[in-house]
Amino acid sequence: MRLRILKDLWIRHTFRILLLLTLSMVVFIGIGLFIKSLPLLKDQNLFTILSGSTWSPLKGQFGFLPFITGTVSVTLIALVIAAPLCLLSSIYLVEYASALLKKTVLPLINVLAAIPPVLYGVWGILFVVPLISNYIGPIFGSPNAGYSILSGGIVLAVMIFPIMISIMVEVLETIPPDLKAASLSLGATRWETIQKVILKKARPGIIAAIVLATSRAFGETIAVLMVCGNIPQIPKSLFDAGYPIPALIANNFGEMMSIPHYDAALMFAALLLLTIIFLFNLISRLILNKLEEKA
Amino acid sequence: MHTYTSLATKETQTVTQMQLPHIQIKDLNVHIEGKHILKNINLAIPNNSITSIIGPSGCGKTTLLKTLNRLMDDSKNVKINGSVLVNGEDIYAKDAEVTHIRKKMGLLSQRPFPLPMSIFENITYGPRIHGQRDKTVLKEIVETQLKNVGLWEEVKDRLHHSATTLSIGQQQRLCLARGLAVQPEIILGDESTSALDPISTQTIENLLIDLKSEYTIVLVTHILRQARRVSDYIIFVYNGEIIEFGKTEDILLNPQNEITKQYVKGFIS
Known part of the structure; x- marks a missing residue:
C-alpha cells in the first residue's frame, strides 16, 4: 500500500x-x-554590429544588417505567398471539398511535410532558379542569375505549406456546425458565412498557424541556402541575392576559425536568430491573447 | 400505424379551408449514410400555432426539422426524396433558391450560437445580408426585435459589446431576435431550451406563445411537459415514422396508437 x-x-x-x-x-x-x-x-558596440552593413571578417568588420534583412525578407516573401494560398486551400478543403477529396489530400500534404529540406533545395535549383532567371526576371527588366531572395522565398513558401494547411484545416474544423447553421438559416450564402462568421471566429487560430509556420521559416537553412545566392548585401529588389542568418552559420561554421572574433561572430549570429524567433513568438502570443480576449 | 392519417387529414382540411398551410410535407424520405431515417412523411403543419415534434432520441425529430429549411443539405451522404412545400412552393425543387427559403424561417438551435460580433451586429447581420444598409432602419430593427424578445432594457446600454458577454438565456433570446430580424414566416426550434435554466426556459416558452399569432412555429422537444405547456399540436415520431399527429390534448390524454400511449406514459423514452 x-x-x-x-x-x-x-x-x-x-x-x-x-x-x-x-x-x-x-x-x-x-x-x-x-x-x-x-x-x-x-x-x-552592439549597435554597430546590428546596424553595420559591411561584412568583412578579415578587416574585423562584422555588420549583421545584411543577414537580418536577408532572413526577414526571405521569410516575409514566403509568408506573402504561403498565407493566402494556404488559407484559401484550407477553406476549400473544410467547407467545399467532398469527404473523399479531403481524405486523399490531407495525407498527401503530410507527405509533403516529410520531404527532407535538401530535396526542396534541389527542386529550387532545378526549377525555381531557372524560372526566375529566364522568365520572371526579364519580365521585370531585371536580368539576374536566379539565385535570389525571391527564389528563397518561393522554396520556403512551398516548405511551410504543409504545416500551415494542416493547422488551418484543424482550426476551421473546430468551428461548430451550429454556428454555420445560424448564419445559413438567416439566408446567408456559404461564402458570406465563411467571410463574416467562420473567418472571424477562426482568426486567432489562423494567426497562430501563420506564426508557427513563420517560426519554422525563420530557421530553415539548407533549402534556402541552396537558392538564395548567399552574398552578404542588403537586398534592394526581389531579384537580388540575400544571405539569411541560418545560411551564414551553416556555410561558415568550422571554417576560417583562425580569423579573430570570427567564431564569436557566428555564435552571435546564432544568438541573434534565437532572439528574433523568441521575440517573434512572444509578440504573436501577446497579439493572440488580445484577440482571444475579444472573441 | 396509419391511425394518424385520419386525424391529420381532418386537420389539413380545416386548415386548407382557411388558407394554404405554410408548410406541407409530401412523401418525404430521408436517407443518411444509407440508413432510412425518415419514412414516408406526409404532413400539413397548421399556421399560426405551435406544433411540437416529440419522440424518443434518435427517432428523426431533428432531421425532420432540419429538412424544413434545407439544413440537411450540408451534411454529407444525405439523400432526400419527396417534397416540402412552403407557401405551396417546393423547397426541394431544382430551381428553388436555398437562401430565399432559409430567410423565411428563423432557427433556434439547441444551444445559443451568437455570431462572433456585437449584440447590435448580431441582429443586423441578416438584414444587411439581404441588402438593408440604411443606418436608421437598422437601428430601428435592432430596437424592435430586442423589445420583441424582452431584451432591450437589459442590453440597450451595451449594444456594441460582444454578444458572448450575455448570459446563456439572454444569448438564446438574442438568437431569437436575430432570426426575427429577417422577417421570417416560420420559426423552427430544435430543443431550444435544453441548455437553459428554468427561468430562461419559461421566458423563451412565453415568447414563443406570444409570437404564434404572427408566425407558424415548429419545435422539436424531448420534454413532454414542455410540449404540453406550449404546443397546440403534437407530432409523435417513432423510428422515422409519424405515428400520430393531432391536437396536443388529444395526443397526450387520448393517444390512439399503442406506441404513443407508451411514450406518453413514459414507458419508452
Missing part, C-alpha cells in the same frame, strides 16, 4: 524534473551562445 503511494510521489517528482530539464535547454543554449559571443560584444 505504502509502496504504491511512494511510487506515485516518485513519478510526480521525476517527471517534473524531466520537464524542467527540457525547458532549461532553451535557457542553457541562450546562455552558452551569449558567453561564446562575448569576445565580439566586448570588442565592438
Whole structure:
C-alpha cells in the first residue's frame, strides 16, 4: 500500500524534473551562445554590429544588417505567398471539398511535410532558379542569375505549406456546425458565412498557424541556402541575392576559425536568430491573447 | 400505424379551408449514410400555432426539422426524396433558391450560437445580408426585435459589446431576435431550451406563445411537459415514422396508437 503511494510521489517528482530539464535547454543554449559571443560584444558596440552593413571578417568588420534583412525578407516573401494560398486551400478543403477529396489530400500534404529540406533545395535549383532567371526576371527588366531572395522565398513558401494547411484545416474544423447553421438559416450564402462568421471566429487560430509556420521559416537553412545566392548585401529588389542568418552559420561554421572574433561572430549570429524567433513568438502570443480576449 | 392519417387529414382540411398551410410535407424520405431515417412523411403543419415534434432520441425529430429549411443539405451522404412545400412552393425543387427559403424561417438551435460580433451586429447581420444598409432602419430593427424578445432594457446600454458577454438565456433570446430580424414566416426550434435554466426556459416558452399569432412555429422537444405547456399540436415520431399527429390534448390524454400511449406514459423514452 505504502509502496504504491511512494511510487506515485516518485513519478510526480521525476517527471517534473524531466520537464524542467527540457525547458532549461532553451535557457542553457541562450546562455552558452551569449558567453561564446562575448569576445565580439566586448570588442565592438552592439549597435554597430546590428546596424553595420559591411561584412568583412578579415578587416574585423562584422555588420549583421545584411543577414537580418536577408532572413526577414526571405521569410516575409514566403509568408506573402504561403498565407493566402494556404488559407484559401484550407477553406476549400473544410467547407467545399467532398469527404473523399479531403481524405486523399490531407495525407498527401503530410507527405509533403516529410520531404527532407535538401530535396526542396534541389527542386529550387532545378526549377525555381531557372524560372526566375529566364522568365520572371526579364519580365521585370531585371536580368539576374536566379539565385535570389525571391527564389528563397518561393522554396520556403512551398516548405511551410504543409504545416500551415494542416493547422488551418484543424482550426476551421473546430468551428461548430451550429454556428454555420445560424448564419445559413438567416439566408446567408456559404461564402458570406465563411467571410463574416467562420473567418472571424477562426482568426486567432489562423494567426497562430501563420506564426508557427513563420517560426519554422525563420530557421530553415539548407533549402534556402541552396537558392538564395548567399552574398552578404542588403537586398534592394526581389531579384537580388540575400544571405539569411541560418545560411551564414551553416556555410561558415568550422571554417576560417583562425580569423579573430570570427567564431564569436557566428555564435552571435546564432544568438541573434534565437532572439528574433523568441521575440517573434512572444509578440504573436501577446497579439493572440488580445484577440482571444475579444472573441 | 396509419391511425394518424385520419386525424391529420381532418386537420389539413380545416386548415386548407382557411388558407394554404405554410408548410406541407409530401412523401418525404430521408436517407443518411444509407440508413432510412425518415419514412414516408406526409404532413400539413397548421399556421399560426405551435406544433411540437416529440419522440424518443434518435427517432428523426431533428432531421425532420432540419429538412424544413434545407439544413440537411450540408451534411454529407444525405439523400432526400419527396417534397416540402412552403407557401405551396417546393423547397426541394431544382430551381428553388436555398437562401430565399432559409430567410423565411428563423432557427433556434439547441444551444445559443451568437455570431462572433456585437449584440447590435448580431441582429443586423441578416438584414444587411439581404441588402438593408440604411443606418436608421437598422437601428430601428435592432430596437424592435430586442423589445420583441424582452431584451432591450437589459442590453440597450451595451449594444456594441460582444454578444458572448450575455448570459446563456439572454444569448438564446438574442438568437431569437436575430432570426426575427429577417422577417421570417416560420420559426423552427430544435430543443431550444435544453441548455437553459428554468427561468430562461419559461421566458423563451412565453415568447414563443406570444409570437404564434404572427408566425407558424415548429419545435422539436424531448420534454413532454414542455410540449404540453406550449404546443397546440403534437407530432409523435417513432423510428422515422409519424405515428400520430393531432391536437396536443388529444395526443397526450387520448393517444390512439399503442406506441404513443407508451411514450406518453413514459414507458419508452
